[in-house]
Amino acid sequence: MTRVAVMGAGSWGTVFAKVLVDAGCEVVLWGRRAEVVRDVNERHANGEYLPEVALPEGLRATTDLAEALEGAEFVCLAVPAQTLRENLAAWAPHIPSDAVLVSLMKGIESGTTLRMSEVIAEVLGAGPERIGVVCGPNLAMEIARGEPGAAVAACSDEETAQRLQAACMTPYFRVYTSTDVVGCELAGAVKNVIALCVGIATGLGFGDSTKALLMTRGLAEITRLGVALGALEPTFAGLAGLGDLVATCSSPYSRNRTFGENLGRGMTLEEVIAVTKQTAEGVKSSRPVLTLAQKHFVEMPITEVVAAVMHDGVPIEEATLKLMSRSPKPERYGV
Ligand SMILES: NC(=O)C1=CN([C@@H]2O[C@H](COP(=O)(O)OP(=O)(O)OC[C@H]3O[C@@H](n4cnc5c(N)ncnc54)[C@H](OP(=O)(O)O)[C@@H]3O)[C@@H](O)[C@H]2O)C=CC1
Numbered sequence: 259m260t261r262v263a264v265m266g267a268g269s270w271g272t273v274f275a276k277v278l279v280d281a282g283c284e285v286v287l288w289g290r291r292a293e294v295v296r297d298v299n300e301r302h303a304n305g306e307y308l309p310e311v312a313l314p315e316g317l318r319a320t321t322d323l324a325e326a327l328e329g330a331e332f333v334c335l336a337v338p339a340q341t342l343r344e345n346l347a348a349w350a351p352h353i354p355s356d357a358v359l360v361s362l363m364k365g366i367e368s369g370t371t372l373r374m375s376e377v378i379a380e381v382l383g384a385g386p387e388r389i390g391v392v393c394g395p396n397l398a399m400e401i402a403r404g405e406p407g408a409a410v411a412a413c414s415d416e417e418t419a420q421r422l423q424a425a426c427m428t429p430y431f432r433v434y435t436s437t438d439v440v441g442c443e444l445a446g447a448v449k450n451v452i453a454l455c456v457g458i459a460t461g462l463g464f465g466d467s468t469k470a471l472l473m474t475r476g477l478a479e480i481t482r483l484g485v486a487l488g489a490l491e492p493t494f495a496g497l498a499g500l501g502d503l504v505a506t507c508s509s510p511y512s513r514n515r516t517f518g519e520n521l522g523r524g525m526t527l528e529e530v531i532a533v534t535k536q537t538a539e540g541v542k543s544s545r546p547v548l549t550l551a552q553k554h555f556v557e558m559p560i561t562e563v564v565a566a567v568m569h570d571g572v573p574i575e576e577a578t579l580k581l582m583s584r585s586p587k588p589e590r591y592g593v
Pocket residue numbers: 266267268269270271272289290291294307336337338339341345362363364365396397398399535536537539
């Protein structure tokens with residue numbers, strides 16, 4: 259039986275642990291709070307993050323790092339992107355030296371502009387053949403209910419990608435492989451920034467024309483950045499690209515979209531932060547994504563205004579005007 263540790267017992271860590279159990283793995287879920295761990299072990303639930311979701315009885319949880327990580331073939335990482343570095347440093351002594359490290363996260367590190375796989379490589383000194391990513395249009399509550407879903411298991415080493423695919427494929431969760439780690443990770447992280455903007459548009463009361471505009475031009479800027487960083491263009495038309503963008507920008511379950519929607523409705527940034535209980539990665543990632551874009555001379559107008567609203571106090575009306583008054587040009591997709 260494949261032994262897997264899932265590090266982080268929030269919404270996605272818990273649901274992905276369920277998927278792994280349903281796929282036939284032996285899974286230990288690590289959480290930092292005893293009450294969450296107790297809920298998983300005693301009630302087979304994570305009431306705080308996933309109300310009314312029944313977890314498999316075979317899913318075990320612990321707060322003990324050594325217990326979670328002992329003998330793990332795959333270590334799946336599901337904590338907020340900005341906390342990964344400090345967490346990994348604490349977990350490192352317990353991580354088996356041959357384990358494959360799998361990022362389930364969708365963010366870019368502030369300050370360094372590193373993708374999560376790059377943070378893993380830097381902190382643990384692991385080679386690319388030991389680092390994977392799982393991403394795609396996966397809203398935790400929907401996958402938890404066993405609704406048909408799909409994702410991409412990416413690793414630069416095809417064989418590792420196939421092992422990862424086998425570990426998490428279930429009758430309701432279809433997994434494809436990819437070797438384009440850069441494309442998958444970037445698409446996952448940057449769609450959160452676009453979802454913030456779609457959320458703002460929703461909160462302002464705008465309809466589907468505006469949302470389609472933002473998703474389409476958002477995908478164009480995600481693709482431009484990805485290709486500049488060495489990703490493969492077709493990745494952005496796939497599950498990790500278009501798929502995740504559409505799911506996140508359309509779903510009331512999306513924390514990023516909801517964050518934007520609250521802002522668009524007129525709440526202040528401080529008020530929205532106060533009511534947002536779960537991780538909305540796009541807020542902090544918008545700045546490092548923009549820095550990456552500037553470094554590679556890639557135009558990302560939507561990201562630019564989102565970063566300005568999130569970090570520089572630019573009013574939404576000014577951001578809207580800025581986007582809509584850009585110079586006339588032919589429509590270009592990608593590079
Ligand atoms: N939710 C979803 O639908 C999906 C999310 N993702 C990605 O998965 C990643 C995790 O998100 P998700 O599980 O949804 O987030 P949640 O906000 O639901 O959960 C965050 C988890 O991380 C823990 N945590 C927070 N801060 C720290 C810290 N400093 N050290 C250790 N643990 C910490 C929380 O613990 P505590 O409860 O104790 O605060 C909680 O277990 C994100 O990058 C997200 O983009 C990817 C696909 C789908």
